[in-house]
Amino acid sequence: MFQNSIDFAQNCDANDSLSHFREKFYIPKDKDGNELIYLCGNSLGLQPKKTSEYLKKELEDWAELGVEGHTEAEHPWMPYHEFLTQSMARIVGAKPKEVVVMNSLTANLHFMMVSFYRPTSKRYKIVIESDAFPSDKYAVESQLHFHGFDPRDGLILWKPRKGENLCRFEDLEEIIKQQGDTIALLMIGSTNYYSGQAFPLKKITELGHANGSIVGFDLAHGAGNIQPNLHESGADFAVWCTYKYLNSGPGSLGGCFVHERHANNPDMKRFTGWWGHNKQTRFNMRHEFEPIPGAEGWQLSNPAILSMAAIRASLDVFEEAGFDNLREKAVKLTGFLEFLIKELNDNRIHIITPSNPEERGCQLSIQVNSANKALHTDLTKAGVISDWREPDVIRVAPAPLYNSFVDVFKFVEQLKKVLN
Template structure:
């Protein structure tokens, strides 16, 4: 039997799982089951990550401390609430490639996006335009348009869309360069999703940052589909800011607290405009209520409110799993398991399947977006009925994301076999 035929078997998938150095982590997550108690094939971590079994323990500890200590939990809890967000910082910084002083977990993604634009979108009569990718996640587009209007700008004139070429799905960096050559002296901010939610394309973050800064613009990234998926190396890459959510690849539960990065070159700039709140104030004098605002150096200085401890506990649990696994190992498996998914999809006979995500592993995370010829949402509904949990995006894309911490090669094999039968 040829090697390619071997690869297309359940035995080969199981062999890959046996050799997988991260295989033990699957058992550290709750895998959803069907009505018969059988595990579903869950490939939707790009929408909502699965729950680590540690989460209940971490949240239960805070419930017990709240019950037993009341307000004293701020200082006397097993993990005191007053500095609780600091317990997450180091592990989070590793995952996004930042210094701990550059990272803080606070608010939610779109809220952080607005707060960052308060500081880093400072339009003038000559420099007022914002560039986003044309198929950015809708929330990004809404946030940017509302910021433009808030500053008295017309989005029809001030919003520039970085688009794929005619008949294509993916954006070309060269086209962004051309936009900057033409419009660069009018661009105030480049705000790009690091990994596009629809196509799964990961953009060259360092090249984009250097391009924006070379033309005098500020640069920010939305890492909603990047954090925990690709390594953005934020400190070295050098954007002015980045924001992300924690409930997709970071497995912290629906609507959980988001993350924020502010590059250290802005750490001590007290003149930078920002919307402020008491939790961003100097920790030594925070509880002396009579002081003028004195921002904490670094990303913490953008905090507004004392954080929701139960949500942070869930994030902390997931970050503990990430730290144990090691993000380099996670990324290595991500490339392998996604390559395996790509191989199996390409083995499907005929030309029914088109993968619109880039083939180069450096230009994608673990998500593959597929178009199925002459198919509509009915096919996706049948796939869900066959216990494959994936994600449908209009008009005709199924997004499949084998998350390396809890998905197995066997999951991938089963998904493709069930898709074949439905086709």
């Protein structure tokens, strides 16, 4: 299927119906004006060229309209988050009423746990993967503390087996079998930030629900990368950021999913704010809180327009490309990367990400025996923007919207030079 040559890579790009989308992004350059090999969309996505146009329009409307921009802007600010809903719902596989863009990822995780982590003296434990992103671990530990439980007892880590890098589903089943009656919440990263392993969300949800546990997912490394099919999975909630694969800019707003079966339950415990209140009476100011049905009912404050404008710019590119098309290209790009790394025949290198495309997204995590960060530094000097994770892993993520097969080929050529 693949060939180890620059001609093959160039031919793939020439026959790629999505290749022109690269021109819609700013590609970082070195001091001599040469494009860098940017393979770090799993950390910060590149800027769509549309973004400045969309931001400029909101700044102009603010300058010309002042407060009237809330209703009179070309894209009125008051319902601005609604302009993002359809596209975002398609990206995460949800119904529009199940999705809202708001806050930041970890803030949204806490707000979700206010509603969905309701521990009792017997059922209070939380399950996460052992190498979850630190912010998730800190968040769930603090929730345990807040409710009066010791995280050393209340946090269950789903671990790879000794000598392995990936979590096995049967080991999660064993955790449920052994401790199920004490588990209140399964809170799993849909795609592990370190290994790149994508977990079977529907199977995990079914396992948790059969045990009477709530199930939520962190899609920080999933949204815009894999198709999580959140509605079909049956998950109770999910949260994600938009600045990685969704290219919305550093520190941009996050997203939130609440399954529709919870949509019309006004009695759910939650922390509330006025933007989650009934839109018809919101500005009356004197009504008791009445949550909007669906995910919107968890909103707190009015939208951060400039951030949402950047998100809208990126989502419009996704809409034009089609997420199914992007996923198809991502499988080929990452498969080509895997093929070329194996072609190196270097026994110092081990890919810890699953080989099955259904169990990973764009990212490959390349473990280099006896390496340290000096290897990554040398790659950076060679014009490669990738990501180093201690103790010995380079994370590389060819994003299908703006990365090419030639990018992948050139990266492996530079890796070979650095290794030698």
